[in-house]
Amino acid sequence: MGKLTDVEIRNWIKAGERFDMRSIGDGLYLRYREADAVPLWRFRYRIGGKQRVMNLGGYGDLSLADARKTAKELRARVALGHDVAAEKQERKAEAVAKMEAGKNALTVAKLSDEYFERMILGRWKHPNIVRSRIEKDIKPSIGKLKVEDVKPSHIDAMLQTIVKRGAPTIANDVLRWARRIFDYGIKRHMLQYNPASAFDLSDAGGREEARERALSGDELVLLFQAMRDAKGFSYENLLAVKLLLLLAVRKGELVGARWAEFNLDQAVWCLPAERTKTEAAIDIPLPVPAVDALRELHRLACGSEWVFPARKVQHRMIPHIHENTLNVALSKVKPLMPGVEPFCVHDFRRTARTHLAALGVDPHIAERCLNHKIKGVEGIYNRHDYFEERRKALELWAKYLESCEKGEGWNVVPFRRSMG
CATH class of the missing domain: 3.30.160.390 (Integrase, DNA-binding domain)
Known part of the structure; x- marks a missing residue:
């Protein structure tokens, strides 16, 4: 054998x-x-x-x-x-x-979820902001690691990735929430030390200062021209930027919008409370160019319930475009605007507010156009929403933007008390 x-x-x-x-x-x-x-x-x-x-x-x-x-x-x-x-x-x-x-094993993802459920949900005024930082930045970077295996080098790599994509403010937010999440884990006897404790803002996005950036009329002319000329900058992105300028809304409010929120025949956007930073619903008047842009987007959406549906199969859980999509898209536009100081998407709101003031719009109306709460005693007792006044203000602002889009520009004529 x-x-x-x-x-x-x-x-x-x-x-x-x-x-x-x-x-x-x-x-x-x-x-x-x-x-x-x-x-x-x-x-x-x-x-x-x-x-x-x-x-x-x-x-x-x-x-x-x-x-x-x-x-x-x-x-x-x-x-x-x-x-x-x-x-x-x-x-x-x-x-x-x-x-x-x-x-x-207790992973960072599991710890983050428990922290959110126990410490944020029902307690924090804007839980979606925290949820966003966890899902978009913390989990993709260190979520699969066991909590005891996370080293300061992992935290540093996560922060530098965010900074390199041009989001220093978000890097600061991620650092703050990462420190709190790991501190929570220590209190719950889940880990022995906080790997993010040695870092401060100088290691992330740097100390933040209040931004004052607003695009001038000449810069708006250059922006519209650059968006038309930039390779890889889609028509949908151009319409998105145009709507952000026209309506002075927050980026997240626009990219996460459903068609059910709009009545284009009545030219109004009924933005629900759960999707606003102020947690108060608001009816936004739509000037004619905004309605036209939205009708174009409705055609391009091909039956989707979302104004900006996800453009390809994605592994994330959101059915609409990512909030960072416009940031990436604008990176293709800025090289065509030599000499223009850096700006970001959020600066469009400040741009609208600045030009509304230049156009003679009363401050309290301009503030409501941005869905800011009116401060002081007047904000407590005055519940008038200035819908018609806001409509007139946004229509005038839309005319100014149209002139910039055409590359013409025009002289601002204040109308300080003509809005009633």
Whole structure:
């Protein structure tokens, strides 16, 4: 039997010959029962006066020569007093235990979710802001790591990735929330130290100062021209920027809008409270250019319930474009505006507010155009929403933007008290 060859084994398989145990010699056996898909190598030995059997694998995975070599190595270990079958079972049990431990391990993603559920939801005024930082920045970077495995180097890499994409303010926010999340884990006895504790704002986006950037009329002319000329800057992106300027709304409010919120025939956008920073619903009057832009977007949406539906299959959970889409898109436009100081999407709101003031719009009306709460005693007692006044203000602002889009520009004529 010791001279058995692979040819003989293959002939057994071909003939369908079945057997329980055939000795190959030196403790090596071959089994080929009816229930076996392929012949099975087995190693038999005695240790401590007891007979032991160990499966080595199927013939398809282990040739005759390899099986003999394995059996020889196992005999040597048995001679040294090792119970090789028991050791194999222990290794298998350890591997299974490790896999189970991995499934039950506390990851940063799980810790973040628990922190959000217990410390933010129902307590924080704007929970979606925190949820956004967790889902868009923390989880993609370190979410799969076990909390005890997170090192300061992981935190640094996460922050620098955000800074490099041109979002220093978000990097600061992520650092703040990461520190709070890990502090929560320490309090709950889930980890021993906070890997983000050594970092401050200088390691993230830097100390923040109030922005004062607003685009001038000349810069708006350049912006519209650059958007038309930039390669890879889509028509949908141009309409999005135009709407952000026309309506002075927040980026998240626009990209997350559903068509059900709009009545284009009545030229009004009913923005629900749950999607506003002020947590108060507001009806936004739509000037004619805004209605035209929205009708174009409705055509391009191809039946989607979203004004800006996701443009390709994505692995994230949102059905509309990502908030960062416009930031990336504008990076293709800015090189075509040499000499223009840096600006970001949020600066469009400040641009609208600045020009509304230049156009003579009363401050309280301009503030309501941006959906800002009126401050002081007047804000407490005055519940008038200035809808018609806001409509007139936005119509005048739309005319100014149209002139910029045409590259013409025109002289501002204030109308300070003509709005009633």
